[in-house]
Amino acid sequence: MIEVKDLHKSFNGVEILKGISTTFEKGKTNLIIGQSGSGKTVFLKCLLGLFNYESGSIAYDGNVFFNLTEDEKRNLRAKIGMVFQGSALFDSMTIAQNVMFPLKMFTKQSKSEMEDRVNFVLKRVNLDNAHNKMPSEASGGMQKRVAIARAIVNNPKYLFCDEPNSGLDPKTSIVIDNLIQEITDEYQIITVINSHDMNSVMEIGEKIVFLKNGLKEWEGSKETIFKTDNEAVTDFVYSSNLFKKVRKMYIDENS
Template sequence: MIEIKNLHKGFGEEKILKGVDLLFETGKTNLVIGQSGSGKSVLMKCMLGLFTPEQGTIEYDGTAYVDFSDEQKRELRQEIGMLFQGGALFDSMTVEENVMFPLRMFTKKRRKDLIKRVHEVLERVNLEDAALKYPAEISGGMQKRVAIARAIVNKPKYLFCDEPNSGLDPHTATIIDNLIHELTVEYDITTVVITHDMNSLLEIGETIAFLKDGKVAWKGDKSQIFKTDDQTVTDFVYSSDLFKKVREAQNQGL
């Protein structure tokens, strides 16, 4: 569980986060949505320790990050899996080497044990036959699954996903959404997903936070978001073609 309390973050005179309060639950896919500039990326970077907030706290399972010792911060980094927007795979490394990278960085296990763990997660994401291929030799969807395998190879307690469906077709995006959700439940991970993808909201939006101008404008789940009378939220959500079709179907009683 990750709890955000009264978080403030700015750069010079520009205030980005203005008192954010959020709870990201363990074993659930927690989505953060909002327009560009609403503070989503800054919020994630604060949670990752890349930015230091001016005010407020970020608690990991009840302990404030600001109170962590240097050793505890190192341990936390080992417990975090990160799925980057573009996948961020190393072109010069094979799939196997890409997935092994966090293990080599954070563990001192024998190579035989590293290989075993790598192939366990590759099998889990249905890529065991692609281990010796390079990223350029596989599809975009497969590359994203490699990135997911790399993110979970250290058995993280927390998984951060930054626009995981960026650049993917709708069918592949749904596969990635479902995989993220399955792994969240399977490993009992606290998963935070930053996304603009409304299909992701429909597929895996177990908890949803809508940010606007650095504040939490709405919180709920994928069923409640259809019932809200908050005009700011509905304007954002129904700006997508997918949700326009959903609204039309609702209005027609389908």
């Protein structure tokens, strides 16, 4: 479990996170949502240990990050997988080399062991024959699957995804959402996804944390988000006519 308690973060005297408390459990897809400027990205970077914060705490399975020694922090980082918004693949490396990169950085495996692991994860994301392609030869959806393969190659306990569907068409977005959820459940990973995509929320939102102006305005699931009377949440969720219709259908079916 990742446990966040009363987290505060400021930049140049301006408070961005204003006392956020929540938990993220293993085997669940946990989504952080909110409008631009709500604090989502800052919150995610605090969770990753990239930003210091003024007060509060973040504990990974009971271990408060900033109480750890440098060696302990390195060991924790080796257990973290990250899918970046733009995939962040190395242009000069093949797909197989991109996926192998974390193994070279964090393990002492032999070349054959690393190759076996790369083969396994590429097959898991349905890229069996893509090893020798360059990122420039891959579609956007393919690059995202490579990024997911790289993120899970070290058998992480924690998986973070920053806008994993950014720039993808709706059909490919659903494929990526389902892949992330399958991997989360299969390997019982603690997965935290930063997203503004309501389709992702409704597809895989087992735990949803809604931020507004640096505060946790609401949390729940994709089922309970339809039932909330929180005005900030309903304004965000039902800003399109599509989701207004979906909500009405859901209420009618469950009334």
